[in-house]
Amino acid sequence: MRYIWALGLISLFIGGCNIDSDGDGLSNRGEREFGTDPQIMDTDGDGLDDYEEWGLGTNGTEPDTDDDGYTDWEEIEGGTDPNDNDSVIYRGGWPFNHPLNKNELEDGAFVGPWQPGPGDRMPRFYLMDQYNEEVDLYDFAQHGVPIVYDLSLEWCGPCRSMARWLSGEDVSTYEEFNDVRDRLNIDYYWFTTLVQDIERTNADLEALQRWHEQFPAPVPVLNDSGRNISRWVQFNSYPIVGVMNEEMEIIILNDRREVLEYLQGELR
Numbered sequence: 001m002r003y004i005w006a007l008g009l010i011s012l013f014i015g016g017c018n019i020d021s022d023g024d025g026l027s028n029r030g031e032r033e034f035g036t037d038p039q040i041m042d043t044d045g046d047g048l049d050d051y052e053e054w055g056l057g058t059n060g061t062e063p064d065t066d067d068d069g070y071t072d073w074e075e076i077e078g079g080t081d082p083n084d085n086d087s088v089i090y091r092g093g094w095p096f097n098h099p100l101n102k103n104e105l106e107d108g109a110f111v112g113p114w115q116p117g118p119g120d121r122m123p124r125f126y127l128m129d130q131y132n133e134e135v136d137l138y139d140f141a142q143h144g145v146p147i148v149y150d151l152s153l154e155w156c157g158p159c160r161s162m163a164r165w166l167s168g169e170d171v172s173t174y175e176e177f178n179d180v181r182d183r184l185n186i187d188y189y190w191f192t193t194l195v196q197d198i199e200r201t202n203a204d205l206e207a208l209q210r211w212h213e214q215f216p217a218p219v220p221v222l223n224d225s226g227r228n229i230s231r232w233v234q235f236n237s238y239p240i241v242g243v244m245n246e247e248m249e250i251i252i253l254n255d256r257r258e259v260l261e262y263l264q265g266e267l268r
């Protein structure tokens with residue numbers, strides 16, 4: 001009888017050690033050792049619960065363990081290593097959107113033979129950037145901010161002056177929108193698509209890199225050699241500048257002044 005009582009006490013003791021108050025799979029004792037909060041499933045709020053972080057060897061109290069700009073959760077979803085800052089989703093640091101969200105958006109893309117209008121959603125284009133990486137344009141979606149696109153030609157003067165302005169130089173045409181420029185990558189995203197190079201042929205990687213060197217704005221410079229976006233918007237006068245909402249639906253199809261005024265009105 002005494003033996004059974006002792007056994008009960010021992011199992012109670014072991015059970016006590018294994019209490020998992022928040023139900024994240026890691027015991028309270030394990031959480032104390034790991035440094036996470038035994039009352040919160042996802043202590044650092046990055047989308048991976050404490051047990052998952054323990055298993056992955058990531059820091060459960062730091063959303064971006066390797067400090068490369070992408071959270072641990074984003075890296076797991078994007079297929080990169082959350083413990084290695086050389087392993088990133090995009091070398092350019094472009095945003096990331098969950099694959100499930102992107103797939104859902106794709107279903108509502110507008111692919112008619114006619115010109116799109118406000119409310120129509122841009123299809124999911126994949127374009128190469130200045131780092132020779134393929135960019136999924138839907139990664140810019142669903143971050144709660146509008147997305148500007150510009151289509152430029154390397155030889156086109158107005159395209160170049162806009163790019164100069166975007167990369168921080170004083171350009172009188174756009175001076176009144178300098179407050180907008182200051183909010184780039186905070187209140188809105190922007191991507192540039194280079195359609196032609198200086199020779200008026202399809203922009204290749206060298207042209208993208210040349211453009212980025214001359215105009216080092218923190219935006220992707222993308223290659224549209226397949227004429228995907230340019231065929232989709234259907235304009236022949238450059239730069240083509242439009243803005244979409246976070247669902248990739250057109251707000252303004254092509255008017256750079258209107259786009260900048262729109263952004264100005266949206267500044268927080």
Ligand SMILES: [Ca+2]
Nearest residue numbers: 037040041050
């Ligand atoms: Ca916890």
Ligand SMILES: [Ca+2]
Nearest residue numbers: 042044046048
């Ligand atoms: Ca976490």
Ligand SMILES: [Ca+2]
Nearest residue numbers: 064066068070
């Ligand atoms: Ca990271």
Ligand SMILES: [Ca+2]
Nearest residue numbers: 081082084087
């Ligand atoms: Ca990483």
